[in-house]
Amino acid sequence: MTLSFSLELPTQRVEDPAEFVSAAAVTEVAQAAEAAGYSAVHVTDHPAPDTKWLDHGGHHALDPFVALSFAAAATSSVKLLTNVYIAAYRNPLLGAKSIQSLQVLSGGRLIIGTAAGYLKPEFRSLGVDFDNRGALLDEALDVLGKVLSGEDVAYEGSTFQTRGVRLRPVPPSPPPIWIGGNSKPAVRRAISRGQGWAPFNTFGYATASRTAEISTIEELESAITWAKSYAAEIGRTEPLDICFSAGNLLDDDKSTDERHGILERLTSAGVTWLPIAPGGRDRGEVIEHAQAFAKEFIVTG
Numbered sequence: 001m002t003l004s005f006s007l008e009l010p011t012q013r014v015e016d017p018a019e020f021v022s023a024a025a026v027t028e029v030a031q032a033a034e035a036a037g038y039s040a041v042h043v044t045d046h047p048a049p050d051t052k053w054l055d056h057g058g059h060h061a062l063d064p065f066v067a068l069s070f071a072a073a074a075t076s077s078v079k080l081l082t083n084v085y086i087a088a089y090r091n092p093l094l095g096a097k098s099i100q101s102l103q104v105l106s107g108g109r110l111i112i113g114t115a116a117g118y119l120k121p122e123f124r125s126l127g128v129d130f131d132n133r134g135a136l137l138d139e140a141l142d143v144l145g146k147v148l149s150g151e152d153v154a155y156e157g158s159t160f161q162t163r164g165v166r167l168r169p170v171p172p173s174p175p176p177i178w179i180g181g182n183s184k185p186a187v188r189r190a191i192s193r194g195q196g197w198a199p200f201n202t203f204g205y206a207t208a209s210r211t212a213e214i215s216t217i218e219e220l221e222s223a224i225t226w227a228k229s230y231a232a233e234i235g236r237t238e239p240l241d242i243c244f245s246a247g248n249l250l251d252d253d254k255s256t257d258e259r260h261g262i263l264e265r266l267t268s269a270g271v272t273w274l275p276i277a278p279g280g281r282d283r284g285e286v287i288e289h290a291q292a293f294a295k296e297f298i299v300t301g
Contacts, residue, residue: 003263003272003299004039004273005038005294006038006040006243006276007042007275007290008041008276009025009042010025011026020283028287030078032291034076036295037294040081041075043067043082044061045082050121053119064082065099068080068082068102069105072105081111081113081275085112086114086117088116088123088136088140091159093143096143096167099112100167108171112175112178114178115179115181116181117130117133134189136158147167148170177194178190178241179197180199181198181211186199187223196240197227199214199242199244199245203248217266227242240270242270242272244274250276
């Protein structure tokens with residue numbers, strides 16, 4: 001099995017907008033990712049980050065569909081990944097319209113990484129019931145599947161109802177859905193409803209991110225074993241992509257041999273995708289680091 005890699009578009013770097021949060025920056029980084037052999041580029045989703053979170057390690061984010069549309073227009077084959085999109089933040093039909101629009105305009109290159117979310121103040125700012133976020137995610141997935149099938153949708157939601165919605169044009173294929181989160185509910189949702197699961201390295205902050213701890217490869221392996229057993233229990237036979245945000249497990253302070261060993265172990269465990277977020281003082285340096293990583297670790301051809 002070969003790992004696929006997604007390169008972060010560093011649009012959270014708002015300390016220098018011209019360098020990182022501009023059309024030129026998104027274009028240049030996305031094109032460099034495609035040329036270097038990355039399979040996707042990705043962004044995250046924080047429409048209303050609160051100051052307390054921002055001042056204690058949080059970050060800004062552009063609207064994911066706007067940012068990825070610029071990347072789509074500048075490239076021809078690289079996939080466009082939301083890592084992750086919080087579906088509950090938006091009315092399900094508004095979310096489905098954004099997804100449909102980008103899937104159509106990009107020629108079917110979108111991958112929807114989505115999750116229930118964990119930032120209670122952001123839910124509060126957006127007027128969304130935090131305690132009902134899992135059910136709201138399920139509702140959004142229901143609506144998305146129906147409208148992207150091309151059928152007329154009548155749906156009674158928790159906060160909305162429609163007697164018949166029809167979206168056109170229908171994309172040639174719906175985007176794959178990857179469900180993020182380390183908890184067993186997230187795993188169950190990924191296996192029963194999605195094409196992929198997106199766990200992440202919690203860095204010891206599992207409680208803050210309201211999910212299960214995964215901060216070592218052993219903990220990831222254990223979680224994947226549980227996921228496989230659940231898939232067998234419900235009779236799932238389709239392959240499951242596993243997109244693991246490894247974080248500091250692949251830091252530059254580790255030797256090349258150590259990182260090769262980690263990648264081999266992740267692949268053996270069942271990981272199929274890895275998001276990569278190289279640092280750099282400017283976007284030229286970010287691109288140089290991304291190219292160096294690709295040259296060493298990405299198998300092409």
